[in-house]
Amino acid sequence: MINIAIVEDEEEYSNQIKKYLERYEKEHGEKFYVTVFQDGDEIAIGYSAKYHIILMDIHMQFMDGMKAAEQIREVDAEVIIIFITNMTQYAIRGYQVNAFDYVLKPIEYFPFSSSLERAIGRIKNRVQRYITIPIKGGTVKLDVSDIYYIESQRNKLVYFTKSGEYITTATLKDTEEKFNGLGFCRANKGCLVNLEHVDSIINGCACVQGNNIPLSRTRKNIFMEELTDFVGRD
Incomplete structure (x- = not known):
């Protein structure tokens, strides 16, 4: 089930969005759990990171959508925010809060459903993938997305991850496969x-979580091609 929040102070548009979501469910076999908020402050204050998608108006009485999105991003970097607006000039500001898309008012079903379909595609690509590795004293289960890089050190492999470093016995060749x-x-x-964690390529090194990893002469072109292809999938 996909958890969706509608943040819209005009009942007419709020009801229209709900009807479009119901139509999309029937056409695509999806299942949504929908929560409606009437102003930006209602969702932003005490925000709980439980939503997959937020469909948010920009102009609201107490807290506008941009301000609400800024507060939400402080605690939730993953939620997909789609702005519902009649003002196209907000596109540049939207980059600051990593807005996924804009749907213009008056809302038409085709552009709305197209944006929703792309958002759902991104959510499904985020499905957690786990791997279990043996370590001294037992095993550890890691979400693949939390692994920054794996380095070979004296017949051991060191996993550098979000939760720390883990040492295991394996070959890098087998691990690569x-x-x-x-x-x-x-x-x-x-x-x-x-x-996923490559921030930049500078002076022949891949910058990963503040660490500069040298790209060998034989691997540099392949690495750049695969990085370009990876970024292009998103």
Whole structure:
């Protein structure tokens, strides 16, 4: 089930969006749980990161959509925000809160459903993928998205992750095969990088979570091609 919030102070548009969501459910076999808020402050104050998609008006009486989105982003970087507006000039400001899309008023079903379909596609691509690795004293289960990179060190592999570092016994070659198709690429002979966490490429290095990982001469072009392809999927 996809959890959706509607933030709209005009009942006419709020009801229209609900009807469009019901139509989309029937046409695409999706299931939505919908919560309606009448102003930006209602969702932003004490916000709980439980929504997959927020459909939000920009002009509201107490807290406008942009301000609400700024507060939401402080605690939830993942929720998809789609603005509902009749003012196209807000597009630039929307980049500051990582807005996914805009749907213009008066709302028509085709552009609305098209935007919703792309948003749902992104949500489904975020499905958590886990891998279990043996470590000293037991095993650890890791979400693949939380792995920054894997480095070979003296016949051991060190997993650098969101929750810390984990050491296991394995070869980088076998590990690379295990991560095939999951968005990882060899940066050099001794390092496998999660392309999701590459912030930039500077001076022949991939910057990952503040660490500069050298790209070997033989791997640089392949790495750049795979990074470009990975970014283009989003």
